[in-house]
Amino acid sequence: MILHPKVVELVRERGWRGLNEIQVEASEYIAKGYNVLIVAPTGYGKTEAAVLPIMSRILYEGAKPIAVVYVTPLRALINDITRRLREWGDRLGIVVARRHSDISKAEKKLRMKRVPHIIVITPEGLEIELDWAHKFRRFYRNVRWVVIDEVHDLVGTKRGAQLALLISRLRAFTGRDLQIVMLSATVGNPPAVARYFVGSSKRPLKIITSSARKPMEVTLRLVDEDWESMAKAVAELMEPPTIVFVNSRYFGERLREELERLGIRNVMVHHSSVSKELREESERLLKEGRVAGVIATKTLELGIDVGYVKKVVVMGSPAQVQTFLQRIGRSGHTMGEAMRGAVIVWHPVQLLEALALLHLAEQGVLEEPDTGYAPLDVVARMLVGSLLKSEPVRLEELYEIVRGSGPYSSMSREEFSRLVELLKRGRLLEVADGRVRAGPRFYTIWRFEHERRWGGHGFTEFFTFISSLPEFVVRTSDGREVGKLDAHYVFRYLRSDDVIRLAGRSWRVVRIDDRLYTVEVEEGGEGGEVPLWRGDTARRSGIVAKQMARLLEEVCRGALRVPFAEVLKAVADRYLSEVGAHPSASVVIRERVNGYTVYTLLADERVVEALGLMLLYRLSSEEGLGVEVKTSHVGLAVKTGHPDPLSMLLSLSRVELEELALESVKRSPYFRMKLRELAPSFGVRDDDEDLAVEALRQLQHEYYDFV
Structure with a gap:
């Protein structure tokens, strides 16, 4: 029997007529020892599909705690998942615990006395456990299964790369080929996503999807x-x-x-x-x-x-x-x-x-995640973090851990050595006789909260790749937190007695403390200004841009009946009458509007940003500061003396375009920001040449598509 009799009994008690097709297939392959990726819509019981067969294995085999690491990308999901797992675990004698920063000291102490079989945690929490919790860390030697929830939210990101490295570390720490079970409602290119997290695992892989598509x-x-x-x-x-x-x-x-x-x-x-x-x-x-x-x-x-x-x-x-x-x-x-x-x-x-x-x-066509994205600052922090509470380790062991993860499986020994040299230069690592230990500069960069200086980095920031801009905490006079405001908005616009809208309510500003970064408010006041926050943008993907072009073409030919087709046809007809064509995947419309050369194109927004950046750099170099380039989700507008700057750009050779792309990114407003972001991870100054190379590589992934 695949499911343990006690699990089967609980399933019946719940009034289930049995497991659904996803749960049956997942149970079979998890019991066989496969790495499994389950892709199914919300409501199909993916959590139970993963956990019930694993709980059965715990009961059958008497697995010691901690047996399962259940990873979720959101701290807000931890409580929900813990509650759901405890509904099963409490009846089966399987202890389920959670790990996040808001749990009480009593709960933290309890897990030392009653070690959980299953721990629910974020990637950042797992990083802290393996790097810093030296007393509790020994229980992770018993881990046999890793479950990754909402896997699509992590793959191809720095947090995903961090988790992939942590899984490789756990594999080395336990000496086991851990079984990885991944869950997602929607994901593009499932095989690539699965390989990203299973890394060097020798287990066979099974991808399980629903045979019926949800209407x-x-x-x-x-x-x-x-x-x-x-x-x-x-x-x-x-x-x-x-x-x-x-x-x-x-x-x-x-x-x-x-x-x-x-x-x-x-x-x-x-x-x-x-x-x-x-x-x-x-x-x-x-x-x-x-x-x-x-x-x-x-x-x-x-x-x-x-x-x-x-x-x-x-x-x-x-x-x-x-x-x-x-x-x-x-x-x-x-x-x-x-x-x-x-x-x-x-x-x-x-x-x-x-x-x-x-x-x-x-x-059923989805964007494919960039599983080839392998940011070096994630590896740098893994190397340093793994040595904080550890004896010196052989460099070769660390290299094998890095190579054992999906994102970094192709990292050469030479690339790894260059990274180690960079960390040695930043005094975050010290190497002697082929063994490496944490360097003396770590605690001068990443300081405990009570030791922080103005502008320094908090110790807990070292373990996370969740980027955040400076914020003010908004509180009432009795200390109740309402929310957060962007520091830029507070400094530039907010004053005492102003009324703002936050959490759907109006609040009057009582006082602003720019030392403690707090805003005291009281509820009430007429109207109120809605604050501005930076970073709230969604970028159109390439497949969406191509589909837009196809649909517009079909609407113009009358070959497709869609809602409001007449609106789209009217727009296309205007272009046809004025310039003789409409935008498409292969046609860029050029117009002169109020002194600007305006280009309308349907493309991935990172492509548009890349074109705008190169045009600005090239034209500014030739004409000076009078050049303007504005980009949007529908194209770009250029103010220049050149009659057709985009054609000029596209007439350059491939070598010239590559050189222009490199130089223009260096002058991007994001370049200095990226240097400042990366410098602490390597311990070097933000004018370091190797740091600049990595900054350029990451910017081309995040903001600009020059390919």
Whole structure:
């Protein structure tokens, strides 16, 4: 029997008629010892598909704690997952514990006395456990299984690379070929994603997907570009309980304000700058059916338990198919039930993009993650962190750990040696007789909180790759946290007695403390200004841009009937009458508008950014400071004396273009920021040549596509 009799008994007690096809297949292959990637929509019981066969193996084989590391990308998911696993584990004698910064000291002490069989943790938490928790770390020698939830949110990112290295470290630490089980509702190129995390594992791999595709019922609504029209459309389309997804924190707060003007107050706001307590309150009220809906950014895209969601409303285009499916997939939480939603747009380009997303989603075409992204600062911190509470280690052992991870499997010995030399130069590593230990400079860069100097780096920051801009904490006079504000916004715009909107409410500013980075507020005040936050952007993917071009072509030929086709055809006809063509995958429209040469093109936004950057550098070098280049999601506008700057750029040879790309990135506003971001990880000054090479490589991955 694959499942242990005690597990089977619990399944029957729950009134289940049995396991579904995903759970049956997963149980079979997990029992056989395969590494497994399970891809299935929300509501298909992926968590149970992974955990029930593993719990059965724990019971059958008497596995010692810690037997399972259950990794989730969001700290907010830890409590939900822990609760779900304990519902099974408590009845089976399997101890489940959680690890995050908010748990009490009593709970931390308890796990030393009652070591858990399953620990639920984030990548950052696991890094701290292996690097710093020297007393508890010994229990990780017993690990046999690693479960990775919401795997699509990690793959191809620095946090994903960090986790891949941690799995390789665990493999070396335990001396076992750990069994890896990965879960996702949506992911492009599943085999590549699986290989990214299993690394050097010798186990066979099985990818499990549902044979039935979940039906999708999505409508489109085109409205006027004003807040009242948008809010009225939301009010008409909501069917409680509803999640309304927006692309920025500003948009969420502003939409909530407009709904309030329409007399709709039974809606809450959920985003990363709302305090944890208020986010949890909105999740609970939505789950209990006590609010009509919640306006959310990506904070509710992943599997936080908010109960049954009848409908999802998406404001504007989320720009990527995977994001679109994650959002729509929060509705229809049972097998066979349709995902129900609506997309509200207010511009023809948004309309075309939304149609492209719908078509790609229906065809099951998703963006493929960049599994080749291998940032060196992640390896640097792994090398240093693994030595903080350790005796000197042979360099060859560390190299094998790095090579054992998916993202760094092709790193040569020469590349590894150059990285070690860079860390030696930064005095973060010391090497003697082929053995390496942590260098003396670590604690001067990464300081404990009570030792921090102005502008220094906190010790806990070393373990995380979650980037964050400086923020002010907003609190009431009794210390209750409301949320966070961007420091740039506070310094530039905010004053005492101002009224702001945050967490869907109005707050009057009582005082601002720029030393402690706090803003004291009291509830109330008329109206209120919606704050601005940096970093709230979604970039259109290449496959969406290509699909937009195909759809526009078919609409123009009358070969495709889609909602609001007449709107798109009118735009295309205007281009045809004025310039003789419309934008497509192979056609760029050039126009002269108010002294600018304007190029309209349908492309990946990183391509547009790369073109804009190269044009700005080249033209500024020739003409001076009078040149202007502005980029957007539909193209770029150039103010220059050259009649056709893009043609000039494309006439350059490949070698000239490569040199231009390199020089232009060095003058990008992001270059200095990236140098400052990376320097602490290597311990060197931000003018180091090797650091500059890595900064350029990462910028080309994150912002610019020159290929």
